[in-house]
Amino acid sequence: MATQAATGVLAGLRIIELSAFVAVPLGGMTLAQLGAEVVRIDPPGGGLDYGRWPLTAEGASLYWAGLNKGKRSVTVDMRTDRGREIVRGLVTASGDGAGILVTNLSPRWLDYEQLRAERPDVIMVVLRGSPDGSIAVDYTVNAAAGYPSVTGAADDVVNHVLPAWDVVAGTLVATAVLAAERHRTRTGEGALVELSLADVAFATVGHLGHVGEVVVNDDDRPRYGNYLYGSFGKDFVTADGHRVMVTALTPRQWAALVAATDSATAMAELEDELGVDLIDEGARFAARERIAEILAAWCAQRPLDAVGAAFDAHRVCWGPYRSFRGLVEEDPRVDPDRNPMWALVEQPGIGTYPAPGSPLSFSSLPRVPVTAAPRLGADTGDVLAEVLDLGEEDLAALRGAGTI
């Protein structure tokens, strides 16, 4: 692990993670896959997410394995005073790149002020559900955010399957750690950094213009099914029953789409009929159903191969719809032999399968090798020896007492 960390851009950072579920584990892993040493702490037997679905036939969690790659795992009984003392000790241990905690659990005994008393420049990043302390998870935040009410074609709410807010918040946790650590390097000051899933989600709603639509335009965006809002984009069915997503956001993409589908005449007639210029994105959106008719007929006459070949030849912005299986089996961007972000990883208790590393590649440094998630508690002894200077006797006593 020490060797791995030395290869990444974040070598020298040590983050203690007390977490469960998606966001904070992903935040920690984002840092680990860039070379930071990330120590995830769980109770013996595992935390709230240790058995989270999907599971293998043997009952191992593919979810847990996926979100804890490249970390070290320490198990401590945090119901005991000694266990809590160990966790606080790991968080507040000395060292330039140490003294950093990320958590979405933040139990009362792991209080920022108390940590700060032990290490004045400690950094603690805390993710909550809501800024007001009310309980919230990705799924309830998303319901309130407005998206399920405008997703899909039917007049019904449609939940996301992707826990998007968890993923964004987790990525922002990584940003928060680096921002706070930069500040600490320059000023010597630590920080308590707080964020919530709800703030992350609703800020995004604001950034993307939806709040302005309501307040400035006195509008409430309706659902547009699979049409892309404000320009042209839609799904189409090919002659052999495949589906493709086709977009034309820019003038160049629109020109490419018209050329690829031989529809210059039809589009010109449509422009004449409607008195618009379809090079304008708003005009394309207004005329979306008419445009779609023309393109649907073209796609319906050709199998996927021919559609894709014509689109690629003209550099149309398109892509096939795939199932997860289709993605894994057909998309070259998920092939470890063709994309260095992926590696075949042997995951203890699960087997060997392709796993992704960081989407970030740094020119001056080799990629951090993609490594498996640890076995639960595998690094307890090593970490306590390295960070807290505990000897074999101490560790044996802690094991005897069931603390670790």
Added chain:
Amino acid sequence: MATQAATGVLAGLRIIELSAFVAVPLGGMTLAQLGAEVVRIDPPGGGLDYGRWPLTAEGASLYWAGLNKGKRSVTVDMRTDRGREIVRGLVTASGDGAGILVTNLSPRWLDYEQLRAERPDVIMVVLRGSPDGSIAVDYTVNAAAGYPSVTGAADDVVNHVLPAWDVVAGTLVATAVLAAERHRTRTGEGALVELSLADVAFATVGHLGHVGEVVVNDDDRPRYGNYLYGSFGKDFVTADGHRVMVTALTPRQWAALVAATDSATAMAELEDELGVDLIDEGARFAARERIAEILAAWCAQRPLDAVGAAFDAHRVCWGPYRSFRGLVEEDPRVDPDRNPMWALVEQPGIGTYPAPGSPLSFSSLPRVPVTAAPRLGADTGDVLAEVLDLGEEDLAALRGAGTI
């Protein structure tokens, strides 16, 4: 602007942004809203996203305003040699926290090696659609990622309305800048950092266990409609026709839900009948339709107020579904008087409306005030004077030539 920057945790950083659409503008804004000086460069008249919908009645883009808050705006004619030289000069200007470019356009004349010749430790973060150079946007990447094929209840693909991959990638751009700048501070080395929307999306698919489901379990996850996968969560309708999302991910949340809905007896009977213990998340998922029947009947007999009161009294993890208008008008978490992340901002050319700042709050520092997006080109003269030391005569000549 200098005053504002001085208040944030990233004070002292200067990022040059050559961008359009969501991801990189959001990445730049994430840094700007933490106090970095972010200079967005556009062609005179605006870039590809300057007229992106939603628009106000007067034709101003709420989208552009939303994604460029707190930045400075410089317009330069980049078709001219002098214009390109100015952009390269802004990117490679001296200064500890300067020398950073984020872009999703990366024209050939703005090449990393050339920038590096002018400033050896320059940092350039480049976002592309696909790692293999093929064209891709959020909507085509999402189609390939697998989610639209399992979203919704009907047997049809359902596109996301939220451009989730853009938002995640943009947040990761901010992470990349800080990781690279940390490395530069420690080693003196700059970096070309590359990422793609496709890698961000497909890495997430891997992290969340979907690749393992295919390769290890030989499974392809079907659609489960609005049910949360692997535990219990679903939407319900109240007596007065409102919809609520209810989840019970943890044993505590499950106990709260059973208590709030007075369904201990019904759930115990269900456990007996099925021979399962619903405290187990997998058992809840397997019995989801039976559980939903019990809860649906309970919700259907009560108006939203009563449902919410019972849920809150027991700390159930739930939330109402809202439209965007409902979010803005009803959710206290989006009220500038109650949530300091929000402020009423006067956006030039648009009006005054609530706008979000950073979801991150740093204990030791005041929040960076939420400020509007600049008028296009508003800072051109100031930035060129400050960073490139151009005098009034130089600026007048550039204006005369139409270069700025």
